[in-house]
Amino acid sequence: MTEHVLAVNTGSSTTKLAVFDVTDAHAKLLVRARLKHGADDATFQAWNAEGASLAAPESVRSERRDQGILDLLNWAEDELGTPVQAVGHRIVQGGAHFRQPVILTPEIAEALQALAPLAPLHQLPSLSLALAIAEARPSLPQALAFDTAFHHGHDPVVDRLGLPRAFEAQGLRRFGFHGLSYEYLAGRLRALDPSVAGGRVIAAHLGSGASLCALLGGRSVDTTMGATPLDGLLMGTRCGSIDPGVILYLMQMKGLDGSRLSDLLYEESGLLGVSGLSADMRVLLQSHAAPAREAIELFVFRVAREAAALAGTLGGLDGIVFTAGIGENCPEVRAAICGRLAWLGVQLDETANRRGDARISTPGSGVAVWVIPTDEEQMIAIHTREAMAPERPGAVQRGQGGLETPS
Secondary structure (H helix, E strand, C coil): CCEEEEEEEECCCEEEEEEEEEECCEEEEEEEEEEEECCCCEEEEEEECCCCEECCCHHHHCCCHHHHHHHHHHHHHHHHCCCCCEEEEEECCCCCCCCCCEECCHHHHHHHHCCHHHCCCCHHHHHHHHHHHHHHCCCCCEEEEECCHHHCCCCHHHHCCCCCHHHHHCCCCCCCCCHHHHHHHHHHHHHHCHHHHCCEEEEEEECCCEEEEEEECCEEEEECCCCCCCCCCCCCCCCCCCCHHHHHHHHHCCCCCHHHHHHHHHHCCHHHHHHCCCCCHHHHHHCCCHHHHHHHHHHHHHHHHHHHHHHHHHCCCCEEEEEHHHHHHCHHHHHHHHHHCHHHCCCECHHHHHHCCCECECCCCCCEEEECCCCHHHHHHHHHHHHHCCCCCCCCCCCCCCCCCCC
16 A cells, blocks of 8 residues: 655755655655745745656745645645645654654644754744644644654763763753664665675765764764754854853853854854855855855864764774765865865765766775765655554564665
8 A cells, every 4th residue: 555645854944845655665756845935935946756847836935834834735735636645744853752753643742842942943843834734634644753763772872961960861862863864875875885884884964954973784873963953063054062161151251141042053153153154055165255265164174073083983984975965065075074084094086076976985995985865855754654554564664774765
């Protein structure tokens, strides 16, 4: 039995959607769309499975994201000529307890809303969309797939914070994020390069939000993001790891309260803050201004430094996988990162890198370097099907790196 599943991937300003025909562990793309919300309006793009552009009604461009999604749901069903049987959502923060995809209920929504301070840009917008669909279509099943789930199973020392144990007892620890992306990459790398996939790999999800994940045999053993998506690498508008004393200084000496600090660290820092120009790496690469170049340099430095740390966790390195907006589309950034990692045996094929090949390392490189486009929406769709029928014979079994994905 197959099902048409709408996968909803909610970001801070952009919502990605895709409809898949899902059979067991395989998901066939039918239509894909992107709804980007600006200060005054929204822009919409859509494509069919062959990549041809599709048009949508003007109502989709509603300034209200929830109304736009409902319009898109109706539009997708009209476009396909068949109803959607289920909706799946990416939920960034699942906390310590949500380790598998679940069916949306009011009780689960309430529990996840309580985790919003640990993912303020994403948690409430995602849940708001799910609840809006539930109100408009109460009989339409919805599932939630968690970015944190893939990272469960770490050695406890990897996730422990250096705080009094009382906080750990309350569930505060490092969680890691971008798990749906890393789960997809682990499966794709198994199909493309099984010998490397079975070894020590660093996956680099480099976009507006950015992190690294250490994969050992396809399983997450360490990652750069911690208790919140603010930690780790420098990002588009997020500062990444920062001395806690700086936070105290900003509070005590500059008078910043919690709300102002949140805006500063999540919305005004990172590439945007350092460059004073843009959070968009494409804009910075085209600029000759010194602050823009310094922002790129800092981004590269932080990625390479954290990659070296993860190589320490892994005890060596067999492969690197670049993905997401910067990782997939910025050969200059990939080259700079690989240059800083040459001491680990990384040798980049400059022509393959510029050309955008899938494998961009030289034949003699001690570390295989791949560029693999991610597909979080596909993972959402597969996990939605799984949540709908978890006991069905032949159903996908949930586990880190253990989910088969189409080649």
